[in-house]
Amino acid sequence: MKLKEAAKKVEDGIEETLTYCDFPSEHWTRIRTNNVIERLNREIRRRTRVVGSFPDGNSALMLVCARLRHVAGTQWGNKKYMNMKHLEAALEDASIAG
DSSP: OOHHHHHHHHHHHHHHHTGGGGSOGGGHHHHHOOHHHHHHHHHHHHHHHHHOOOSSHHHHHHHHHHHHHHHHHSHHHHOOSSOHHHHHHHHHHHHHHO
């Protein structure tokens, strides 16, 4: 078993992995997951499966772009994912302390 190499990779990447801890704790669950992107990908995958096969790549791209435009223009696209007041307060505190 090559645990030394695995341990080295974990050790080298730990700072980057825990970067989300620098943000306010209220944001942690939102930063470490990508549920919004996964939901959008599932929706696009579902719609492309309904069509079945596309005549060319441009028609598939047009379907995806149409869905992205719809999401951006509806309530789903306007929903706030994080309350930025927590981040603004943390930045303000850091500038006062620093």
